[in-house]
Amino acid sequence: MERSELVELLSPEGLRLLDGLPEWDSKADIVKTVAALRRQGHPASLVATVLSQAKLRAKASAKFGPFAARMLFTEAGLEQATRLQVAALHAGRFSRAGVQHVADLGCGIGGDALAMAAIDLEVTAAEADEVTAAIAAYNLTPFPHARVLHERAEDVALGGIGGVWLDPARRTTSGGTTTRIADASAYSPSLDFAFGLADRLPVGVKLGPGTDRDVIPAGAEAQWVSVDGDVVELGVWLGALARPGIGRSALVIRGELAHELTAAADSADAHDGPLGDYLYEPDGAVIRARLIGDLARANGAWMLSQGIAYLTADTAFESPFARGFRVIERLPADERGLRQTLHARGVGTLEIKKRGVDVDPAALRTRLKLKGSERATIVLTREQGRHVTLLVERI
Template identity: 40%
Template sequence: MDLDAFAWLLTDDGQRLLTRATEMTADGSDGKGSDGKGSGLAVQTALRKDESAERVAAAMTQVDLRRKAAAKFGDLAPRMYFTPDGLEQATRLAVAHHRAARLRTFHASSVIDLGCGIGGDLIASSRAGLTAAGVDTDPERVAVAQANLDALGLPGAVTVADATALDHSPFDVAYADPARRGAKGRVFSAEGWTPPWSWVETLFARDACVKVAPGIPHDLVPDGVEAEWVSDHGEVKEAALWSGSLASTARRATVIGDRGLATLASEDDPGAEVGEVGEVADFLYEPDGAVIRAGLVTAVAAGVGGHLVDEHIAYVASSDSFETPFARGYQVLEELPYREKQLKAALRERRVGKLTIKKRGVQVVPEQLRKRLSLSGDREATIVLTRVAGEGTCLLVRPF
């Protein structure tokens, strides 16, 4: 991003150009069209009659990124600014709000974001009433983060600085989101993060929160540090490590949905008491991904009065119907043949034409299987392909 062009975009003239670009692409153009009214090329050609190519490019980039950002930032997106990688790495606003609310619950009043990116977490912290400050080594991201705070009328300070060389002790909480991508793509070794895991561990000596990838191994989490996995509307978005007085359990699964937020902790898990494997019952439950990542499947089993169907598979069976935020529920209608040829015949006999395939613990690619089944009936159905006590099993189910 051209910093001079971005700075100009924040001026009155720049804002008029941005508004004009937004209105001219309101038909849904992605900025890459080649012809037609409102297409990217047509809009850029029109705008370049009055402004330089660099300024027009800056405006069109923001129009495109704001459209993409709506999934993460909702109605705030049209007022915010982004960089492509900054948007990709930014915390979804609902998750950031949960984190900020948790800090307030633990009576924190100030937080420093050590690697603030475009400011997604800063925005949530400031909206929650926390005194929020951010640092980043990238001048572009710092400029965008400050512009976002200003655009939303939020207090907060952002500056270019190296988080690893900063004294963060004056703040109640230190928050960090180490970069897990490098020039060659995703970095899987924690020591390869920026800053590296060895620095992250130093934060755990104080009240801190560190955002990490959902796939973080449990054995990497130090004793006394809480690991929380968070999903938003069924998608696992991140894990967060909480230390000091902010840690309240060993493992936690938090799910965010249309009805609000719910959480399960290690203390809710009876473990081996419901860990026995049993047969498929009238109802099957598919735990949320955050629950699975946190290793709390047996807590879900306890909550629905059920049991595992296989010791290595995250499906729970129960004789009773329950509504739980921690799992998707299905009524088991019947067991169908597991072998493909017999399954195809059974589905055709039931006039199934549209098929949803759920699978866990078996070597099946749903899209490929659906194509091979070549169904053409007038009914819809859902099947679950999994293992029950080690054996491949196909269940015809109805979501509830």
């Protein structure tokens, strides 16, 4: 969003128009909507801006729930913003550590700052981009103990601050296209700056879940978080914000429930062995945290093959940290035999899961030329190093 567009949007006319729009409908005739708003006398630039915001608000409801209906967004800001459910956990950690005044450096649209202010923490938020800083200030308007500075993270005076939260920019926007920054050394602010603050203050840093583990400082608590099966972040906690004795954590959130698997460090993998009656797929947060071995040993399971994140067991177990399947039978590993077997079973709808094999599930599904009314799930993987194809059903 350009500065001129934001100024127009924040005008009384702009905000009234935005708040007066009906709920966004992706199937609506956008040309008809634009024409109707233009006939009402609204400038074309304002119409384009408010419709863009309406679309972003609808998209943001997945992260911010009903709060999205009164917030403003940028495309890049929404992409990187923390889900409110997870931001509340960040805020709670600062509160439990006794931190009453938090600096949110690189606050983006203000998602984390909003969660902190909502539990009565004092928040000094800073954002280097002028438009994004103005949007954050608008989003934090309901909270008198939150302020937003248009400043670089590195330039914010930290006198009186009790702890720091950073969400370094990991995306760039050019020509309307947002791209992810692959190299952690190019984040803004830099990780050297972010982690360096821990020499004098408790610090939390949000990173992408696939961030190179080598950047995690010694002595930090690294927590991978998944929400409804999607791994959304790596939180690195330092100083008083890091819990004693915990170096690795997998926080698994499903619906309103949260479950956590913790350890002092990466766990050693469990031994591998032949296929049992049940197959288990660990949650992505458990895999990222390298706690698969602990999960296996706690449930009498073992790895199906070394280096591949599938567990197997002879008895069923329930765990929030893994999805379970009953093994029905082994299927032919060759494509021709697999096609014949699935055709004989009348399988027309096929879910293909895979680990440790170089297969494109969509392309394979097309080549199998499935017909029939039955549904099935197959797993393509390795058993103690050997290729296997398994017919399974969820438990």
